Amino acid sequence: MKSNLTAPTNSGEPAAGWLKKYSVPIATYAIFTLIGLIVWAIRDIRYFALFNGIGTTELVTRILVINNPRLRQPMRRLVQIIVGGILLIMLGFVFGVNFQFEQIFFDFQAGVVTGALIQLIIARLIIPFVFGNAFCSRACWDGAIFEITNRKNGRNFKRKPWLAWAYLILLVAVAFAVAHYFTNPAGDENELLRKKWIVGQNLFIVGGGYLLTMLCGSRAYCRLLCPFMTISSLLYRFSIFKITPVKSDNCTQCGACSKACPMLIDVKESVRNVEKVKNSQCILCERCVSACKRNVLKVSAKKAI
Numbered sequence: 335m336k337s338n339l340t341a342p343t344n345s346g347e348p349a350a351g352w353l354k355k356y357s358v359p360i361a362t363y364a365i366f367t368l369i370g371l372i373v374w375a376i377r378d379i380r381y382f383a384l385f386n387g388i389g390t391t392e393l394v395t396r397i398l399v400i401n402n403p404r405l406r407q408p409m410r411r412l413v414q415i416i417v418g419g420i421l422l423i424m425l426g427f428v429f430g431v432n433f434q435f436e437q438i439f440f441d442f443q444a445g446v447v448t449g450a451l452i453q454l455i456i457a458r459l460i461i462p463f464v465f466g467n468a469f470c471s472r473a474c475w476d477g478a479i480f481e482i483t484n485r486k487n488g489r490n491f492k493r494k495p496w497l498a499w500a501y502l503i504l505l506v507a508v509a510f511a512v513a514h515y516f517t518n519p520a521g522d523e524n525e526l527l528r529k530k531w532i533v534g535q536n537l538f539i540v541g542g543g544y545l546l547t548m549l550c551g552s553r554a555y556c557r558l559l560c561p562f563m564t565i566s567s568l569l570y571r572f573s574i575f576k577i578t579p580v581k582s583d584n585c586t587q588c589g590a591c592s593k594a595c596p597m598l599i600d601v602k603e604s605v606r607n608v609e610k611v612k613n614s615q616c617i618l619c620e621r622c623v624s625a626c627k628r629n630v631l632k633v634s635a636k637k638a639i
């Protein structure tokens with residue numbers, strides 16, 4: 335008797351082939367649903383609704399892209415707007431949940447746990463083992479604004495790990511100083527102050543990021559300073575899904591993939607070496623995949639070919 339895995343589907347396509355074809359959307363949905371269940375157990379059902387909603391959005395849009403690759407970038411931007419919009423506008427501006435880095439330390443001083451720590455653990459310490467820095471290209475609201483405002487300008491100031499860590503330590507020190515010497519924006523009683531902080535912090539990141547990009551090249555804040563990137567890029571090497579050359583022989587070394595990369599990664603070089611994109615700044619935006627007319631690149635867990 336045939337196992338279920340090889341039984342034909344209604345369309346005649348073997349179920350194993352179907353599972354393989356949709357492995358990324360299914361894995362994405364499963365991960366977000368699992369995270370939702372865990373956070374529901376720890377906090378409340380609204381978190382399950384949030385994560386299951388993100389997982390469903392990813393599932394549907396990724397299936398659409400597999401069947402029509404031209405939708406890849408429009409669908410990614412749609413996800414970015416939906417997820418980033420929910421996190422910033424609904425949870426941030428309406429409910430006063432601050433997801434920015436320093437809030438973790440405000441909360442620490444106030445003895446509470448909020449979305450800031452949950453976001454750090456999920457988006458920066460769990461998801462990176464599967465999808466690297468994908469949060470940056472599919473959920474970060476500041477990243478969505480950078481996509482519109484940050485342009486390549488021929489500059490490419492290289493990342494210096496010491497600079498990124500120095501900025502992270504400075505942020506921690508500022509957060510402790512603010513909470514200690516001024517009013518701590520944590521806690522229900524300080525919701526208005528926290529909302530003002532959310533607005534100010536995001537304006538600082540978007541405005542500062544724009545200036546930095548003019549001086550140091552595309553997505554400079556993300557590449558050089560963002561504390562979330564500093565943490566998640568440590569785990570990038572363990573990520574299961576990475577940008578992978580799947581038909582290196584088809585490559586003409588035209589360079590369109592490298593030219594499309596907002597993080598200034600030399601994708602063409604990875605293809606030449608028949609290896610995955612190993613640069614820990616990759617945000618899995620798949621612009622390189624979309625730019626390649628010879629279908630050389632794919633997000634995959636398999637070896638480069």
Ligand code: SF4
Nearest residue numbers: 470474477556560563
């Ligand atoms: S690096 Fe930071 S600011 Fe940039 S997209 Fe990622 S989380 Fe957002």
Ligand code: SF4
Nearest residue numbers: 585586588589591626
């Ligand atoms: S865009 Fe495609 S063909 Fe051109 S260098 Fe990149 S992988 Fe090769």
Ligand code: SF4
Nearest residue numbers: 595616617619620622
């Ligand atoms: S290597 Fe590709 S997926 Fe990674 S950041 Fe560059 S364009 Fe995006």
